[in-house]
Amino acid sequence: MVFSSTTFLFLFLPVVLIAYYNPFFKSVSVKNAILLLSSIFFYAWGEPVYVLLMLGSVLINWILGLVIDRNRENKKSKLALVTAVAVNLGILFVFKYLTFALENINALFHTDIDTLNITLPIGISFFTFQAMSYVIDVYRGDGEVQKNPCNTALYISFFPQLIAGPIVRYQTIADQIRERHENFDDFANGAYRFMIGFVKKVLIANNVAMVADGIFDSEVGSVASAWLGAVAYTLQIFFDFSGYSEMAIGLGKMFGFTFLENFDYPYISKSVSEFWRRWHISLGTWFRDYVYFPLGGSRVKKSRLVFNLFVVWTLTGIWHGANWTFVLWGLFYFVLLTVEKLTGFTKKLGFAGHIYTMLAVIIGWVLFRSDNISSAWTFLKAMFGFGSLPLYDSDTVFYLSNYKFFLILGIVCCFPILRAIKNKLKSGKTVLAVAAGIVMIALFLISITYTIKGTYNPFIYFNF
Secondary structure, rough: OOOOOHHHHHHHHHHHHHHHHOOOOOHHHHHHHHHHHHHHHHHHHHHOHHHHHHHHHHHHHHHHHHHHHHOOOHHHHHHHHHHHHHHHHHHHHHHHHHHHHHHHHEEEEEEEEOOOOOOOOOOHHHHHHHHHHHHHHHOOOOOOOOHHHHHHHHHHHHHHHOOOOOOHHHHHHHHHHHHOOHHHHHHOOOOOOOHHHHHHOOOHHHHHHHHHHHHOOOOOHHHHHHHHHHHHHHHHHHHHHHHHHHHHHHHHOOOOOEEEEEEOOHHOOOOHHHHHHHHHHHHHHHHHHHHHHHHOOOOOOOOHHHHHHHHHHHHHHHHOOOHHHHHHHHHHHHHHHHHHHOOOOHOOOOOHHHHHHHHHHHHHHHHOOOOOHHHHHHHHHOOOOOOOOOOOOHHHHHHHHHHHHHHHHHHHOOOHHHHHHHHHHHHHHHHHHHHHHHHHHHHHHHHHHHHHHHHHOOOHHHOO
């Protein structure tokens, strides 16, 4: 079940809201039970078998959290932590990377080991990282252990962020699970955020995806079409994922939870370092706090800094998928970030820094989107005019003619125009605020018509 489906919009969400705000259910424990049962049903709708895997992960991490809390004065605490990390990473490896590993062993040693072809459970990377966050935070003393397994289950399985993030740290919402106070302003703000995310996803991401997929999934016919496909995918992945995150944050507010922001206009960045402070913030902070800082962070000698960055960005690439393109994508950013940190050259670039950053990001997304390294190399060569390709072709004209509105809209919305308007409205006239609300509702209704018509509606980050 996806947020931009009619089943979610017109059936699941209304039923959950009615049950949650039933005047007879006032205690937090009852409301938590409603959200937990709803979240399990939400996941089981798409993964009727793997819901048991997710619940098993919850149970194991809850037990190990208790073991850590009860044995803080002896070695059992550290052993439980190591066990939790090993179990969580083991689950990730088996279901996400085992087939990939066996395929590479077969190719390297000319063996014929059965590759199993295990189906990837939706959102496994997200709920596994949240489970590890819980155990590590309990070990560090950054959050109190949950004696109630249902509360632990709610933290890990809460449906707004269960299958595509943002990755919510345990210490962020531990207090909110125990006590929260819903109010109309938060609910209204949450509904508004949900509508913004819905419009981003359905109106922009889904339409530019038609351009990106059409060009990437066929032979590139010209330099212009290669650039058009790369730019379209750059827009698609941003509005797809930031739209989902926006909807998740909005849904959380509707139920009294406050999640941290996950995107902060990353395409206005003037360095790759700044880009990664603005893009997928929850993943970046997870690797920073649980990998980079424990390794020593940046307050080490240069050789150690390079090693730390190599570890973090290799893992970041691997986290995104079992394909050499993701590993190369992570190493690509490792090189760029290492050069930036060691030289600081981006501080002198000014506006040119923005051009450099976007060029690097677009090249990175080509690696990310391609099926294999060979396809990525072929696509990049087409972008930079290597070969005998014409400057443009009929595909370029077709896609620009049919999707120019969505491409332009996407580019415009990459800049903090909405934020500026929102800030202006806060200090402006009520009439303007009402007008902005009407426009948003209109766009939301238009987006719903696209959903009802059953148009193209993938979610990129469901793969992770």
